[in-house]
Amino acid sequence: MRLIPIFDRPSLGRRVTAAAALCLAPLLVVLTASAAEPEELAKHRSLWQAAGVDAYEYAYNKYCDCHRETPPETFVTVRGGEVVGVRHRPFGFEHYVEAEPRNFEWYWTVDGLFDLVGTALQSDAEVRVDYDPALGHPTRIYVDYDADLIGDELDLRLTRLDRLAD
Helix, strand or coil, rough: CCCCCCHHCCCHHHHHHHHHHHHHHHHHHHHHHHHHHHHHHHHHHHHHHHHHCEEEEEEEEEHHHHCCCCCEEEEEECCEEEEEEEEEEEECCCCEEEEEEEEEEECCCCHHHHHHHHEEEEEEEEEEEEECCCCEEEEEEECCCCCCCCCCCCCEEEEEEECEEE
């Protein structure tokens, strides 16, 4: 009896090779992206700093189990590196709900978003980030801190960033 490795069988080998490639491809993408992420972060942080945007408002949706399909849009106003205003617009409504100033510490500036990504990259978290090509700020941040836990993920998608008059 002669054993033939499955890759020596033309039709079966192609299927196994394709299946193996499909299974390994996401792992390779994550490993490749992880190796490049600190450099991408530094490059885009430099773009943001060079843009010199000191007063701005950005908006984001934060996706989580509580708002899977319809997260509220949160607007964060920043002046001089400090959060000075936060308001939320629930999905389907035109009115805003203002956050109390005592809670501003829980919201990020764009520099804070860069710090969030940097800290996540230094941990064992899965991190995916998209950046604005012109200003460099993050436009999407996904962090899964522990693959074995459900609900610890952070999924932010910026919907806009507007410069404000000083």
